[in-house]
Amino acid sequence: MQGHDPSKMDKGDAEKDKASDSQKMPAMDHSKMQHQGDGGMAEMAHGTMDLSTATRATRAQKFAWAFLSLVLLAAGLIFSATVVNLNLSARDVGGAIMPPGMIMLRDTPGDAMLDMAAVDPRHVSYTAPANAKGDNELQPRTENGVKIFELTTSVIKWNILPYEQVMGYAFNQQIPGPRIRITEGDRIRIRVTNNLPESTTVHWHGLILPNAMDGPAEITQEPIQPGESFTYEFVAQQAGTFFYHTHDHPDRQQALGLYGAVIIDPRTLQAIPAYDLEYTIQLQEWLEREGYTFPAMLMEGGLPNFFTINGKAYPSTDTIHMKVGQKIRIRFIGSNNNFIHPMHIHGGPFTLVETDGNLVPESARIQKDTVNVGPGERYDVIWEAREPGKWLLHCHIPHHTTNNNVEEQGAGGLTMILNVTP
Ligand SMILES: [Cu+2]
Numbered sequence: 001m002q003g004h005d006p007s008k009m010d011k012g013d014a015e016k017d018k019a020s021d022s023q024k025m026p027a028m029d030h031s032k033m034q035h036q037g038d039g040g041m042a043e044m045a046h047g048t049m050d051l052s053t054a055t056r057a058t059r060a061q062k063f064a065w066a067f068l069s070l071v072l073l074a075a076g077l078i079f080s081a082t083v084v085n086l087n088l089s090a091r092d093v094g095g096a097i098m099p100p101g102m103i104m105l106r107d108t109p110g111d112a113m114l115d116m117a118a119v120d121p122r123h124v125s126y127t128a129p130a131n132a133k134g135d136n137e138l139q140p141r142t143e144n145g146v147k148i149f150e151l152t153t154s155v156i157k158w159n160i161l162p163y164e165q166v167m168g169y170a171f172n173q174q175i176p177g178p179r180i181r182i183t184e185g186d187r188i189r190i191r192v193t194n195n196l197p198e199s200t201t202v203h204w205h206g207l208i209l210p211n212a213m214d215g216p217a218e219i220t221q222e223p224i225q226p227g228e229s230f231t232y233e234f235v236a237q238q239a240g241t242f243f244y245h246t247h248d249h250p251d252r253q254q255a256l257g258l259y260g261a262v263i264i265d266p267r268t269l270q271a272i273p274a275y276d277l278e279y280t281i282q283l284q285e286w287l288e289r290e291g292y293t294f295p296a297m298l299m300e301g302g303l304p305n306f307f308t309i310n311g312k313a314y315p316s317t318d319t320i321h322m323k324v325g326q327k328i329r330i331r332f333i334g335s336n337n338n339f340i341h342p343m344h345i346h347g348g349p350f351t352l353v354e355t356d357g358n359l360v361p362e363s364a365r366i367q368k369d370t371v372n373v374g375p376g377e378r379y380d381v382i383w384e385a386r387e388p389g390k391w392l393l394h395c396h397i398p399h400h401t402t403n404n405n406v407e408e409q410g411a412g413g414l415t416m417i418l419n420v421t422p
Contacts, residue, residue, distance in 0.1 A: 102301030138178035168257035177260025199223030203247035217248035240357030255295035307413030314415035354380035
C-alpha cells in the first residue's frame, strides 16, 4: 500500500512520520489518534475520504474474510508443493548451480542436485598452464624397500583445448592424475591427501590387495574428509594395465577427473609380441556450459559436449610419430565413467594382447580394428604401421569426435593421429 494509512502505524512509525504528518496536519494529536479508533478517522484531514462503511462489517463478515484468506493461503501452498520441492532449503543446496536441462521435480533430493551441480568456481585452488599435460609419471621415494607415492586431490582449472577451460577435480593438479609405474612384486605405499571441498577415497582398479586397501567409501574405509589423509599400502601381485580412481561419489568425482593409470611391468619377460613404442589412452567425457563444468553423466541434463584423450580434446591431443614397420602397444583404459567408446584405428587391424590386465593366450589373440572400451575396461592392442601417412585413432561414435558438436581440423574430442613416415 502506497498511501499513508495512520491506522496501521505503530508507535515507532508514528514518531518517524511525525515530521511529514505535521507538515500536512499541523494540529493533529498523534497520541490521541492511536486510540481514537475509526470514528476519529472521519474527522481527520483526509479530504473527502469516508472510511465509515468499514466500521459496519459484522463479526460474521470479518470471520468470513479471514476464513477465505486462510483457504486461499493454504491452496497456494498446496499448489506450490505439487509443482516444486518445498522440502529443500538453502542449507541443502545453497549455492548449487544446476546443469541446464536437468529434470528437478518435487521428489528430487538435495543430494541429487549437489551430485550434478557445477564445480563451484570458489573452490578452484590452481590454474594449470594451457599446455600442461596429465598422466606424468609420478616419482616415488624409497624407504626400506617400499616405494612411497604422494597423491593430493584439489579443484583446478584445466584446458582441454586452447580456448576451452574446464573446472575439474584432479590428482596432483593434472588430468588424468599422474601415472604410477611400478614392477610386479613392488610394495607400494600411497599417501592420499584430500583438498577437495568434499570427502573422497581411492580405489585400485583390478588389483589383488587386502580388502581394507581397496578404497570403496563407507564400505571398506571411512571417506577421507577435506584436509585429511589416508595411506594405502599393498604389494603389486600382477602385471599389466590398471588404473586408480575415486570411489566416493565416483559418478561426480571421476566424471570431473579423479583417475590415473597404474602400469605394472612384469618381473620376467612376458610372452607378448614385440613392440617398439607404447602409448596409454585414458578417456573422459565433459559437460561444460557457459563457463561452468558439470559432471557428465547419463542423466537428463548431464550429457557431455566435450570428450578427451588424456585430458585433451583433438586437435590438442598428442600425435604419435612412427616409421613404417614399427609396432605400437596402445593401452586403452576405460577411465570414462558413463559412456562406451568403440575405439577404432585406421590403416589396418591390431592384435589384442591383454584384457583388463590379463595376458591373452597366444591361441586367443584375435585381430580387430575397433574395440569397445567400456567404463572400467582395459584393452592392450599392438598395431603395426603398414603404410606411411596420417592414420586416425578415434572413437566411432561420431558425436564423441566433436567439440561441443563442432569439428575442427577434420575431427574433435576422442581423436588422435598416428603419423607414419617411410
Ligand atoms: Cu565414444
